[in-house]
Amino acid sequence: MKHSFLVAMPAFVVLTACLPYNPVESAAPPLSIPESFTAGDEVIAEGDSHIGVEPWWQAFGDPTLNALEERxxxxxxxxxxxxxxxxxxxxxxxQAGAPRWPTVGIQLSAGRQRQVFGSAGVQEFSSFSxxxxxSYEIDLFNRIGATATAADLDARATRDDVEALAISISAEVAEAYFNLVEIRQRTTLLESQLASNDIFAELTSLRFQTGQASALDVYQQQATVQGTRARIALLDAEVRVAENRLRAIVGVAPGGTITAGPQELPDLGELPSPGLxxxxxxxxxxxxxxxxxxxxADYRVGAAIADRFPxxxxxxxxxxxxxxxxxLFADVVWSLIGSISQSIMDGGRRAAEVDRNKAVVQERLEQFxxxxxTALIEVDNSITGERAQLANVEELERQYETIDSTLxxxxxxYRMGLTDYLNVLTALVAQQNAQxxxxxxxxxxxxxxIQLHRALGGTWTQRLAEPEPREVRDLNDDSETDG
Known part of the structure; x- marks a missing residue:
């Protein structure tokens, strides 16, 4: 017995020392990260530890939007x-971590046995136990531990997935909400244009009656009025579609209440710092x-390697x-068995499993x-896009001022008879299109x-709490359903 122990102990030490694989705890991205974000040759911002701490949509100061986001x-x-x-x-x-602990059960048995002993006759026995x-597997080479750690990392990654989904949903809510506000503001603008066009039509008709305008001028202005009314006729459907888009994100059936909110788009605040x-x-x-x-995936490589050991x-x-x-309780019965198992030939199955898991690591690394x-590009695109859009708005505002002066x-x-009505109508249409x-x-x-806020992410999602699960109800249950 002593000699067996002396032989087994060095073998155990050697096998334990043959664990060359150390999984990576925090993988570095397989690409170089720039030191700062830039727009052209300009450095956008330095680091800011407060980026994304609070929900980003609160910067718009819109209580209706805040309520929709929370919902x-x-x-x-x-x-x-x-x-x-x-x-x-x-x-x-x-489940993956359960094998770290012993498995304990309970067994109760009762039996009756009848046995024939030849000339001795028949005897019957009873037995109760x-x-x-x-049972317990000693995790010598950390196979169980690595498997459990991998599953735990998967669970934590799933939590991150939920947080990423929350950011995406918050952006979708804001997009749908401001789309609805824009349609309502467009409705107000078209109604204002219609009122202006009606006035022009009346004035043109009066001038026609006094011989100061032609029938062509009247027809042209009436066509403009009718075109504006045709555009307004489509807006109710646009509002309904926009509201339903918002309902789909929030989780409200068609016809459910959606708060109206403001009638105009908000002004932008300062560009948020993207940080480093x-x-x-x-x-x-x-x-x-x-x-x-x-x-x-790297921990699963370690588990696959450990599976090749005893x-x-x-x-x-x-x-x-x-x-x-x-x-029954007079005598105690006990047993203790230790076993070591080691695969000698498996057709290369375990080695192939190691190779497969290593390939999974490579796949995950490339996906990472x-x-x-994508994250870096999204931030860069959003910063560049906002600057371009701001420049575009400035030019459009100057264009509108020019067109307004032209009108x-x-x-x-036209009043002085120095030009025909076509020039007035052209300037009027141009002004309304510019608006x-x-x-x-x-x-x-x-x-x-919104896309910039989405691209910047945030730590506010880490405060999200899991909702209570819904009750599964029978379709024939007449009670009121959730939501």
């Missing part, structure tokens, strides 16, 4: 499904998720046994790099700002 984060079907996936991932992680079996690219990686939950999945299992039981119930690159001059010249273009440009700036 969406609580009632969105997409987000609630994400929370359910997180619960599944946590359960899987708990109660025992507690215990290096801090962006920690603010973006999708980046964190991709990074964790690299580590999870496994040590202990099995035992303690209990009682007797031929009758009255003597793509996510990081005034054309009207004055619409300016409104659309302001909406595009808002969209760019």
């Amino acid at each position: 969406a984060l609580g009632d969105s079907f997409q987000l609630r499904a994400g929370w359910a996936r997180l619960s599944q991932a946590r359960a899987v992680a708990e 109660a025992s507690v079996p215990v 690219p290096s801090t962006l990686l920690m603010r973006r939950p999708d980046v964190r998720s991709a990074q964790r999945r690299v580590s999870a 496994s040590l299992r202990l099995q035992g039981s303690i209990g009682f046994g007797a031929p009758n119930l009255t003597q 790099g793509q996510v990081v690159l 005034t001059e054309a009207r004055n010249r 619409m273009s300016l409104l659309a440009a302001k909406r595009r700036i808002l969209s760019t700002r």
